[in-house]
Amino acid sequence: MGTIHYFAKLAATCRTVFDGMAITFSHLMRKPVTTQYPDRMDVRVQDTLPYRYRGMLEVDLEICTGCLACERACPIDCIVIDAKKDKEAGGIVMTRFDIDMAKCMYCGLCSEPCPTGSIHHTPEFEGADYSLESLVHRFIDEPVLAFKPKKGVEPDPAIAPLLERGTRYLAEFAAPAAPATKPAPKEAPSGSDDAAG
Ligand code: SF4
Numbered sequence: 452m453g454t455i456h457y458f459a460k461l462a463a464t465c466r467t468v469f470d471g472m473a474i475t476f477s478h479l480m481r482k483p484v485t486t487q488y489p490d491r492m493d494v495r496v497q498d499t500l501p502y503r504y505r506g507m508l509e510v511d512l513e514i515c516t517g518c519l520a521c522e523r524a525c526p527i528d529c530i531v532i533d534a535k536k537d538k539e540a541g542g543i544v545m546t547r548f549d550i551d552m553a554k555c556m557y558c559g560l561c562s563e564p565c566p567t568g569s570i571h572h573t574p575e576f577e578g579a580d581y582s583l584e585s586l587v588h589r590f591i592d593e594p595v596l597a598f599k600p601k602k603g604v605e606p607d608p609a610i611a612p613l614l615e616r617g618t619r620y621l622a623e624f625a626a627p628a629a630p631a632t633k634p635a636p637k638e639a640p641s642g643s644d645d646a647a648g
């Protein structure tokens with residue numbers, strides 16, 4: 452009994468080794484599939500990512516209304532905006548729009564309430580840098596007058612495409628999912644206590 456058991460184990464061991472080596476040798480004949488990222492790619496990886504990919508945040512200041520909705524929506528205070536009404540300038544003037552990408556968790560909550568799609572994720576993911584400070588992206592160098600949406604079609608040909616992109620972004624990306632519809636309550640069986648009562 453012991454001898455049979457010994458030879459059964461020996462056969463199983465040989466079979467296992469053979470299986471493993473067969474896989475190893477099969478790879479000797481295959482074409483290598485190593486992807487030489489990033490310098491030998493046919494196309495940039497960023498260009499192959501889906502539209503809803505949540506990469507680094509970008510702000511189109513030209514269509515930012517200075518409403519601060521994104522700043523309020525961020526659960527971990529990554530966004531800092533300084534904006535106040537300026538009668539002389541004729542609207543809200545923004546002097547600071549910073550996003551701390553070192554803190555950002557790419558949740559997308561800031562882009563959902565934006566009325567114009569100004570703040571949005573991009574397919575860019577290569578955010579490595581040499582210091583935490585340089586990961587604070589500063590979008591304003593000098594005071595900027597906030598955008599005021601017009602009634603009807605945007606007449607400025609430089610702004611219209613940005614608004615179009617923003618509107619598409621909000622519709623396809625940032626709009627929260629519709630709430631699930633509740634299943635209809637089941638009818639009580641006719642013979643139950645409730646029905647009888
Ligand atoms: S993606 Fe999320 S964590 Fe990042 S800035 Fe927007 S709300 Fe904040």
Ligand code: SF4
Binds near residue numbers: 514519521532568
């Ligand atoms: S980016 Fe959008 S949400 Fe944020 S202040 Fe500008 S318009 Fe408002």
